[in-house]
Amino acid sequence: MKELYSQCLEKINANPGKELWHTYGTLMYTTQGYELGDTPAKYFQEGVFPAFKISGEALIENYEVENEGCALCSVICGHRVRGVKMEYESIGSLGSTLGIYDLDYILDLTHICNEMGMDSISAGVSLGFAMYLSEKGVLKDGVQWGNGKRAIEVLRSVAFREGLGDLIAEGTLRMAQRLGIDPEEAACVKGLEIPMHDPRAFSMQALCYATGIRGACHMRSDYFTVDIAAAPIPEIGVVPTDRFEESEEKVKMTVNHQNAKEVLNSGVICMLGIFDINDLCAFYSAITGKEVRPQDIVALGEKSFMLKRMLNLKLGMSKEHEKLPQVILRPLKRGGTGGFVPNIQKTLKIYYSIRGISEDGYPTQDKLSQIGIEDLVR
Amino acid sequence: MTVKAVLSALQFRKVLPHTERTLEISLPDNSTVKYVVQKLSEKVGIDIEELLKSKKVVIILKNRVLQYEEEADHKLSEGESLIFINPLIGG
Numbered sequence A: 001m002k003e004l005y006s007q008c009l010e011k012i013n014a015n016p017g018k019e020l021w022h023t024y025g026t027l028m029y030t031t032q033g034y035e036l037g038d039t040p041a042k043y044f045q046e047g048v049f050p051a052f053k054i055s056g057e058a059l060i061e062n063y064e065v066e067n068e069g070c071a072l073c074s075v076i077c078g079h080r081v082r083g084v085k086m087e088y089e090s091i092g093s094l095g096s097t098l099g100i101y102d103l104d105y106i107l108d109l110t111h112i113c114n115e116m117g118m119d120s121i122s123a124g125v126s127l128g129f130a131m132y133l134s135e136k137g138v139l140k141d142g143v144q145w146g147n148g149k150r151a152i153e154v155l156r157s158v159a160f161r162e163g164l165g166d167l168i169a170e171g172t173l174r175m176a177q178r179l180g181i182d183p184e185e186a187a188c189v190k191g192l193e194i195p196m197h198d199p200r201a202f203s204m205q206a207l208c209y210a211t212g213i214r215g216a217c218h219m220r221s222d223y224f225t226v227d228i229a230a231a232p233i234p235e236i237g238v239v240p241t242d243r244f245e246e247s248e249e250k251v252k253m254t255v256n257h258q259n260a261k262e263v264l265n266s267g268v269i270c271m272l273g274i275f276d277i278n279d280l281c282a283f284y285s286a287i288t289g290k291e292v293r294p295q296d297i298v299a300l301g302e303k304s305f306m307l308k309r310m311l312n313l314k315l316g317m318s319k320e321h322e323k324l325p326q327v328i329l330r331p332l333k334r335g336g337t338g339g340f341v342p343n344i345q346k347t348l349k350i351y352y353s354i355r356g357i358s359e360d361g362y363p364t365q366d367k368l369s370q371i372g373i374e375d376l377v378r
Numbered sequence B: 001m002t003v004k005a006v007l008s009a010l011q012f013r014k015v016l017p018h019t020e021r022t023l024e025i026s027l028p029d030n031s032t033v034k035y036v037v038q039k040l041s042e043k044v045g046i047d048i049e050e051l052l053k054s055k056k057v058v059i060i061l062k063n064r065v066l067q068y069e070e071e072a073d074h075k076l077s078e079g080e081s082l083i084f085i086n087p088l089i090g091g
Helices: A002-014 A018-035 A056-062 A088-093 A103-116 A120-135 A148-159 A164-168 A172-179 A203-211 A248-266 A277-288 A294-314 A344-355 A365-370 B010-014 B033-044 B048-053
Strands: A066-068 A078-081 A084-086 B002-007 B022-026 B058-061 B064-066 B081-085
Touching: A002 A018, A002 A277, A018 A056, A018 A078, A018 A088, A018 B010, A018 B081, A056 A078, A056 A103, A056 B010, A084 A103, A088 A103, A088 A120, A103 A120, A103 A148, A120 A148, A120 A164, A120 A172, A148 A164, A164 A172, A203 A248, A203 A344, A248 A277, A248 A294, A248 A344, A277 A294, B002 B033, B022 B033, B033 B048
Parallel strands: B002 B081
Antiparallel strands: A066 A078, A078 A084, B002 B022, B058 B064, B058 B081
């Protein structure tokens, strides 16, 4: 293990991203994500906005930043300003999603989420939904795009479940249900709010959201990282291609990626793409004494994924939940998505076939037998 | 012909203000990616080819990552966009 740790440290130090992550934090992605249409704005309804104002560059130019890292890591990518940890997801969900481009307000909003124990993605997107509904006149005493002062007031009220905050605290899906409006307007999948990677920017990220075990999660899997060449896994055939491609080959790569990420996430390993699947195999072997190769990781991940899927099905999930809401399927006239809208019906059909899932959403008996969990699900 | 270059990779921060990182470039017809990279390198004073070869920077062209080593001679068309990014993620 000591030898492996030394090797990993060497790998971290040699990574070309080390200096950039250290200097700009994960906010370094904001302007890049913007150019690709990946960073959303105004509740996923706008593709052009002043991204630079909420970028890593703007943060270090205007604030005193304190670096903070994970134990034993030499990248030290964490950025604290006035004691508040600033991350790309929070900048997007509490900034551009709300039409707020003033870092002072975003810092305060992030601070409220951190102190009150609220997830910044779900809180931000739900607040964005309230702004969207206010603009449409559904909410009378609502909250307007870009009004940082009012957003702070409302976000606090979410934590204490007061007034409008009591509604927003429910999250987008239940907000829609309580207000009696079309749930297709709620930017969530399986009740989980869509994070700061627009599914119209990467066709397979869209598929990952639709099929994600916990819904629209950008971690399982973060397929967009493949198509920008940040973290491909060539050992299992997962390589960058056209980000809008929806072929069978691409869906196969996505299934492999989802499976591999199941194991990577279980390992509590950095997701920035510094470590590859060979490192994962080496650590897995060193810890368990069992030699594994990249393909074994995929097989392990498949078992994990299917077990969780079976649990979801047992708890009431159905194939009807595996879709994206209409609010996210409207083409954006401007910005980096170029008007692309993922064809989830098409890719989902291919996905089910590759995964060995029947039309009713349940894995086939053959598939369960093949991965060795047929006894567990009886 | 004219193509657009978006210099979003952070290496350009040191030499260009953010307002000047999207450039319209006039080129002879049938110009290659390599030619644009050379022109841009001269303009901004950075060896962009080295950044591409070392994979510190990649180009997104027609919605996919261009494999510079193999596709440097790819001929560009009128109105195409080359987005220069760092192959890195945030989260």
